[in-house]
Amino acid sequence: MARTKTENRPKIKMSGKELRRQKFLLVVSFFMVAYGVVFYYWPLTGWLMAFQNYKPKKGLLGSKFVGLDKFKFLFEDDVFIKVIRNTFAMGLINLVTTTIMAVLFAIILNEVRRVWIKKPIQTISYLPHFLSWIVVTGILHTSLSSSGIVNEILLKTGLINQAINFFAHPKYFWAIVAFAQNWKETGWNAIIYLAAITAIDPSLYEAASIDGADRLQKIRYITLPGIKPTFLILLLMNVGNVLNAGFEIQYLLGNGLVQSVSQTIDIYVLKWGISQNDYSLGTAAGLFKSAVSILFIVIANEIAKRYSEQRLF
Amino acid sequence: MIRLTDSRLERGNTIMNETVNKEYKVRKPISDKVFSVIVVVFLAAFVIITLYPVINTVALSFNDGIDAVRGGIHLWPRKFSMKNYxxxxxxxxxxxxxxxxxxxxxxxxxxxxxxxxxxxxxxxxxxxxxxxxxxxxxxxxxxxxxxxxxxxxxxxxxxxxxxxxxxxxxxxxxxxxxxxxxxxxxxxxxxxxxxxxxxxxxxxxxxxxxxxxxxxxxxxxxxxxxxxxxxxxxxxxxxxxxxxxxxxxxxxxxxxxxxxxxxxxxxxxxxxxxxxxxxxxxxxxxxxxxxxxxxxxxxxxxxxxxxxxxxxxxxxx
The missing domain is CATH 1.10.3720.10 (MetI-like)
Incomplete structure (x- = not known):
């Protein structure tokens, strides 16, 4: 979200008259801030738990302070190191592949001139976005099962002699997650790129045609530069979300055999914090995730500021 | 390149543009034809991959439960049944x-x-x-x-x-x-x-x-x-x-x-x-x-x- 220009207008001074005039706005603001404090800011005090040996009975103030012990435990835990790797790897793979697919789909769909073909394809492309991850993983499970369509095709074409149990081998897991992510969101993510392409001045294409440019050249020299600002701003917004990209699908598709590649930070937090009741350890892992996410956003924002006009803040 | 053609476009009137476009249509580069094929194949694959699993689920939901274990149900139920619902x-x-x-x-x-x-x-x-x-x-x-x-x-x-x-x-x-x-x-x-x-x-x-x-x-x-x-x-x-x-x-x-x-x-x-x-x-x-x-x-x-x-x-x- 780029910063919008603030307009030059006479500044309204705070005065008793003005406050009375804005009574309604102030009252609403008061309730909104109260709500925000309770549901968004108050939980931040819970970060203290990461530095304590938190016991629910003793509360936040009575629990023993242990400094960085919980973090030390985390980083000495091989499982957590793997968890960080998994979260980061899947987040990055998803970010890169979904961006490429969305751009590719938008550009190719834009090449279709007949509306009666284009519209239905677009409508179909949104469909998976509206399905829950439960439905998507269920469908995926049916398709990839030993009697599912994927194994059937592979067997019939002679690429394999025996059905593959895709969910039992760690080497397939990240690819399955990436595929699911792309299957679900490509059409949806392409909406913004399609809008950006529509905003490109059509006379540029006409001019290029006269110059003898073919369609590929037009895409390369007109469409791609045209969607570059949108591309950058979305990339910026998504970089901060890289670590957030991993929960539902990994949780739903993961099983004992692929645990070493399927567990993400959020799953780790859930496992330690909620199931094992070690609130402090869970919070420490969550705090680590938040800190890294914020760091990513700041870095991405700095890079963007340096190399282009786009930025978040 | 673009700026140059812009000025050319400005010089030409609408009629001229139309003739240019017509001429252009006649001698479409071969690369464009190849590209059209790629577009069709890509979109066809996209639609099939998006829709198949959903239609397959619908077909399964209307199929007899014991019969479905045999596998091989794709777009249409083999043994129709409302029992699942x-x-x-x-x-x-x-x-x-x-x-x-x-x-x-x-x-x-x-x-x-x-x-x-x-x-x-x-x-x-x-x-x-x-x-x-x-x-x-x-x-x-x-x-x-x-x-x-x-x-x-x-x-x-x-x-x-x-x-x-x-x-x-x-x-x-x-x-x-x-x-x-x-x-x-x-x-x-x-x-x-x-x-x-x-x-x-x-x-x-x-x-x-x-x-x-x-x-x-x-x-x-x-x-x-x-x-x-x-x-x-x-x-x-x-x-x-x-x-x-x-x-x-x-x-x-x-x-x-x-x-x-x-x-x-x-x-x-x-x-x-x-x-x-x-x-x-x-x-x-x-x-x-x-x-x-x-x-x-x-x-x-x-x-x-x-x-x-x-x-x-x-x-x-």
């Missing part, structure tokens, strides 16, 4: 889940839409003294949050866990939706507000009678976002209401049906002798169709709204 309809927890899901979707959409709209209205008033401070207060929440454990403990302390209210109270205001609405409201001419104020209208009247009617398309968009989110949620039901079967949701019930199967595929031993204990694939398919049907039927008619919503939220803001 009958079985699903007889499951008591599916009905409870449906009731709660519909309830939370309706209540949360209405309350959340109202709260976000009101906040966006306040924040978008140019005269408002704390406009930027209030904005910042909410933007921060998009980037910094307490995380799963502190939030869980908060809901527990507030007595929200184990109740229906945990579905609609905590997420009522979302900074993202609020910002989308704010951007839209800022585009409405200020003169409307000023003239209403001259007529003695207060801010509530302005919000209710002047701004809101103009924001209907945006309200529809945000309502759709909230409704889809609510309909598809399952994690909150699992985390906060696991023990309260009376507050289960449709998606959570489906998850329970599916997860037993997913755990099984993880171990070869179970896969061999499993089939008997797990829910038949056809019942799972029928439940899946039941949970997704309302949204799948609805979304094609709301396309116009979510496209404008996304474009305003993502590009302009």
């Amino acid at each position: 009958k079985t699903v309809m007889e499951m008591q927890n599916i009905w409870t889940g449906a009731k709660i899901t519909v309830g939370r979707t309706v209540i949360a959409t209405l309350t959340s839409l109202f709260a976000n709209a009101l906040l966006a209205f306040v924040v978008s008033r140019k005269r408002f003294l704390f406009k930027s401070q209030l904005s910042l207060f909410w933007v921060i929440t998009m980037y910094v949050n307490g995380g799963m454990i502190p939030v869980f403990l908060l809901y527990k302390n507030l007595g929200l866990t184990g109740t229906f209210h945990v579905y609609w109270i905590p997420g009522m205001i979302s900074a993202f939706n609020m910002l989308v609405m704010r951007t839209y409201m800022e585009g409405i001419p200020e003169s409307l507000e000023e003239s209403a104020q001259l007529d003695g209208a207060g801010y509530w009247t302005i919000f209710k009678d002047i701004i809101s009617p103009l924001c209907k398309p945006m309200y529809a968009t945000v309502a759709l976002f909230i409704a889809v989110w609510q309909w598809n949620s399952w994690f909150d039901a699992m985390l906060y209401n696991r023990m309260k079967t009376e507050y289960t949701t449709l998606q959570y019930e489906l998850m329970k049906l599916l997860s037993s199967v997913m755990q099984q595929s993880g171990s070869a031993e179970n896969a061999k002798n499993g089939a008997a204990t797990i829910t038949p694939i056809t019942i799972r398919a029928a439940t899946t169709i039941v949970t997704m049907l309302p949204i799948v039927c609805l979304y094609p008619f709301l396309q116009r709204y979510f496209i404008t919503g996304l474009t305003i939220g993502g590009v302009k803001e």
Whole structure:
């Protein structure tokens, strides 16, 4: 979200008259801030738990302070190191592949001139976005099962002699997650790129045609530069979300055999914090995730500021 | 290159352009024909990959359960049967889940839409003294949050866990939706507000009678976002209401049906002798169709709204 220009207008001074005039706005603001404090800011005090040996009975103030012990435990835990790797790897793979697919789909769909073909394809492309991850993983499970369509095709074409149990081998897991992510969101993510392409001045294409440019050249020299600002701003917004990209699908598709590649930070937090009741350890892992996410956003924002006009803040 | 042709275009009149275009059509480069083939193949593959699993699920849901174990059902049921849907309809927890899901979707959409709209209205008033401070207060929440454990403990302390209210109270205001609405409201001419104020209208009247009617398309968009989110949620039901079967949701019930199967595929031993204990694939398919049907039927008619919503939220803001 780029910063919008603030307009030059006479500044309204705070005065008793003005406050009375804005009574309604102030009252609403008061309730909104109260709500925000309770549901968004108050939980931040819970970060203290990461530095304590938190016991629910003793509360936040009575629990023993242990400094960085919980973090030390985390980083000495091989499982957590793997968890960080998994979260980061899947987040990055998803970010890169979904961006490429969305751009590719938008550009190719834009090449279709007949509306009666284009519209239905677009409508179909949104469909998976509206399905829950439960439905998507269920469908995926049916398709990839030993009697599912994927194994059937592979067997019939002679690429394999025996059905593959895709969910039992760690080497397939990240690819399955990436595929699911792309299957679900490509059409949806392409909406913004399609809008950006529509905003490109059509006379540029006409001019290029006269110059003898073919369609590929037009895409390369007109469409791609045209969607570059949108591309950058979305990339910026998504970089901060890289670590957030991993929960539902990994949780739903993961099983004992692929645990070493399927567990993400959020799953780790859930496992330690909620199931094992070690609130402090869970919070420490969550705090680590938040800190890294914020760091990513700041870095991405700095890079963007340096190399282009786009930025978040 | 582009600048040069621009000037050429300016020189030429419309008739000339038409002849040029015609000429161009005749000698289309071969690369364009190859490209057309690529476009067709790509889009055909895209449509097939998107639709096949969904149609396959529909076909399975209408197929006889024992017959389906043989495999080989693709786009059409082999042995037609309505029994799966009958079985699903007889499951008591599916009905409870449906009731709660519909309830939370309706209540949360209405309350959340109202709260976000009101906040966006306040924040978008140019005269408002704390406009930027209030904005910042909410933007921060998009980037910094307490995380799963502190939030869980908060809901527990507030007595929200184990109740229906945990579905609609905590997420009522979302900074993202609020910002989308704010951007839209800022585009409405200020003169409307000023003239209403001259007529003695207060801010509530302005919000209710002047701004809101103009924001209907945006309200529809945000309502759709909230409704889809609510309909598809399952994690909150699992985390906060696991023990309260009376507050289960449709998606959570489906998850329970599916997860037993997913755990099984993880171990070869179970896969061999499993089939008997797990829910038949056809019942799972029928439940899946039941949970997704309302949204799948609805979304094609709301396309116009979510496209404008996304474009305003993502590009302009």
